[in-house]
Amino acid sequence: MMQANAQRRGTYTALQAGGIFGLASTGIQDPMSGYQFQFSFGRNFYDRMYLGLGISNDVYRGKSTLADGSRSTRRVNTLPVFADFKAPFARLSPLGTLGTMVNAGYAPSIGNDYFKGFVGKAGITYGHLLVEGSDLLFSAGYSFQQFDSRFASNPFSQHNVFITIGLFVH
Structure with missing residues (x-):
C-alpha cells in the first residue's frame, strides 16, 4: 500500500489585475483613477x-489645472518594485480563505514616461480554491502613491482605493 502525500510548494506566484480609484490628491492635481497589473513571487x-x-505597472488618468486656469487630461504611469506580504487569517469555508496583504516599495523614474515615488498598499484578500495550491485571489484596500518627475515641476501624492483579481499559486 502506497501512501500519498501532498507536495507543498516552498514558493508562491501571484498575477493580478485591477482598478485604482483616487480619493484625494495634493497639489493642483485632481484625484486620478486607473488600472494596475501586478506580478509577485x-x-x-x-x-x-x-x-x-x-x-x-500602474496607469492613472485624471484632470489637472494648468497655470492659465485651463483644465487638461493627464496620464501618469508608475512602475513600482515592492516587498509583498500576504497572510491568511480565517478559513470561511473549505474553498474560501480570508487574509491580509501589505505592499511597500518604490517606483523608479524611467525617462519622462514613468514617475518616481514611494508606494504603500494595505488591504484584505479572499482566496477561492480552484485546484490544490491555486486560488482565485480577490484583493481590496487602501494605497498611497507619491509622484515625482524630473520633467514635472510639481511633485504630488495621492490616496487611493484599489480592487484586484488574479491567480495565486502556492
Whole structure:
C-alpha cells in the first residue's frame, strides 16, 4: 500500500489585475483613477505567511489645472518594485480563505514616461480554491502613491482605493 502525500510548494506566484480609484490628491492635481497589473513571487512559509518581491505597472488618468486656469487630461504611469506580504487569517469555508496583504516599495523614474515615488498598499484578500495550491485571489484596500518627475515641476501624492483579481499559486 502506497501512501500519498501532498507536495507543498516552498514558493508562491501571484498575477493580478485591477482598478485604482483616487480619493484625494495634493497639489493642483485632481484625484486620478486607473488600472494596475501586478506580478509577485516569493517564499511560502507553510501556507501561513507569504513574503516576496513584486513589480507593478500602474496607469492613472485624471484632470489637472494648468497655470492659465485651463483644465487638461493627464496620464501618469508608475512602475513600482515592492516587498509583498500576504497572510491568511480565517478559513470561511473549505474553498474560501480570508487574509491580509501589505505592499511597500518604490517606483523608479524611467525617462519622462514613468514617475518616481514611494508606494504603500494595505488591504484584505479572499482566496477561492480552484485546484490544490491555486486560488482565485480577490484583493481590496487602501494605497498611497507619491509622484515625482524630473520633467514635472510639481511633485504630488495621492490616496487611493484599489480592487484586484488574479491567480495565486502556492
